[in-house]
Amino acid sequence: MMSFSSATRALISSTRHLPTLNGRQMSSMATPPPSDKKKSNIREIHSEGPKLDFAAPSPMYIPETKSVSSSIESSPMLEQFKVTAEVTVSKIFPAGFAWQSSSILADQFLGCAPDTVGFALTTGAGDALGVFAGHCAYFFAKKQVLDADGSDGKASIDMEKEIQTGVLLGSAAFFSGTAWQPLVNALQGMDLPFYQVFGGTWVGCATAFYFGLRTARTVLSGPLKHVHYPSFENSRTDKSLSLAIGGATGFFVGTDTAYLPAENFLIGAVGIHEGMSAGTGCVLAGTSTSLGFLAAQTTLNTIYPSGRLWNDGK
Incomplete structure (x- = not known):
C-alpha cells in the first residue's frame, strides 16, 4: 500500500505529463489551414471590384422648381420690361424734360450761369419735380383708366402710397439732377474724351442718386408709412435702380x-443744336434720358438673375 507522500508524488508526476499530452491533442484537433481553393476564393473576393452589373443606379437629385408656363404673361422677364417701360414713361422722360426746362429757367429768367450753384440747384429741383409729377400723374391716370380700385378683385392703386413713392424718388432725383451739371463741367474741364465724360457722368450721377435715395429713406421713413427704412434688402435693389438712372444721365451728355x-456718338439722335426751339430741346432731353435708362435697364434685365433687381415683383 502506497504511502501518502508516494501517492502525492505520483499525482504530481502524472499532472506534469498532462500538458504535453493535451498539447499534442489540441494540435491535432485545431482547424486545418484553408485549402488552396479556399485561399484562391479569398484572393478573388478581395481583388475583384464591386459588381456594378447587379447594382441599381442611384436616382439623380433634381431640385424642385416651378413649372414654366408657356404663356408669356407669366414670364418674370416680361414683367421686368413692363415695369421698365412704365418707369421710362412716368419718370425718366419727365425728369429729362423738366431738367432741360429748369435749365432754361435758370439761364434766361434767373440769370444763373451753368457753372453756378444756383443753376445746379434749380436744375436739381426741376429734375425732382419732373419725377414726382410724372409718377403721380401716371398712376392717377392709370387708376382712372383701368378702374383699379380693387372692386373687380384685381390689385388696386393706392394713391397715398404712390404719392409717397413719388416723394422718395423725387428726393433722390434732386441729388442726381443737382450733381449733373457740376460733374459734366468738371470732366469737360479736364479735356477728357467724350466717352470718358459719358462714363464719368454715369458713375457720378448713379452714386449721387443712390446716396439721395438712402438719405431720403432715412428721413422719410418716419413720417411716411409707405417709405421703407434703409435695409440690406432694399440696398441691393436701390443699387440696381441707381445704376440704371446713371445710364439715363450718361446719355443726357449727348445733348x-x-x-x-466728332466723338459724340449720340449727337445725331439727341443733340440739341443752336437755333432749336425750347420745346424741341426739352423733348430731346427727355428722349436722351429715356434711351439711356432703357439701354442700361435692358442690360440689367438680361444679365441679372430673377429676383435681384428693383423691378422684380412690382
Whole structure:
C-alpha cells in the first residue's frame, strides 16, 4: 500500500505529463489551414471590384422648381420690361424734360450761369419735380383708366402710397439732377474724351442718386408709412435702380453738341443744336434720358438673375 507522500508524488508526476499530452491533442484537433481553393476564393473576393452589373443606379437629385408656363404673361422677364417701360414713361422722360426746362429757367429768367450753384440747384429741383409729377400723374391716370380700385378683385392703386413713392424718388432725383451739371463741367474741364465724360457722368450721377435715395429713406421713413427704412434688402435693389438712372444721365451728355461733336456718338439722335426751339430741346432731353435708362435697364434685365433687381415683383 502506497504511502501518502508516494501517492502525492505520483499525482504530481502524472499532472506534469498532462500538458504535453493535451498539447499534442489540441494540435491535432485545431482547424486545418484553408485549402488552396479556399485561399484562391479569398484572393478573388478581395481583388475583384464591386459588381456594378447587379447594382441599381442611384436616382439623380433634381431640385424642385416651378413649372414654366408657356404663356408669356407669366414670364418674370416680361414683367421686368413692363415695369421698365412704365418707369421710362412716368419718370425718366419727365425728369429729362423738366431738367432741360429748369435749365432754361435758370439761364434766361434767373440769370444763373451753368457753372453756378444756383443753376445746379434749380436744375436739381426741376429734375425732382419732373419725377414726382410724372409718377403721380401716371398712376392717377392709370387708376382712372383701368378702374383699379380693387372692386373687380384685381390689385388696386393706392394713391397715398404712390404719392409717397413719388416723394422718395423725387428726393433722390434732386441729388442726381443737382450733381449733373457740376460733374459734366468738371470732366469737360479736364479735356477728357467724350466717352470718358459719358462714363464719368454715369458713375457720378448713379452714386449721387443712390446716396439721395438712402438719405431720403432715412428721413422719410418716419413720417411716411409707405417709405421703407434703409435695409440690406432694399440696398441691393436701390443699387440696381441707381445704376440704371446713371445710364439715363450718361446719355443726357449727348445733348451737348458743343463739346467734341466728332466723338459724340449720340449727337445725331439727341443733340440739341443752336437755333432749336425750347420745346424741341426739352423733348430731346427727355428722349436722351429715356434711351439711356432703357439701354442700361435692358442690360440689367438680361444679365441679372430673377429676383435681384428693383423691378422684380412690382
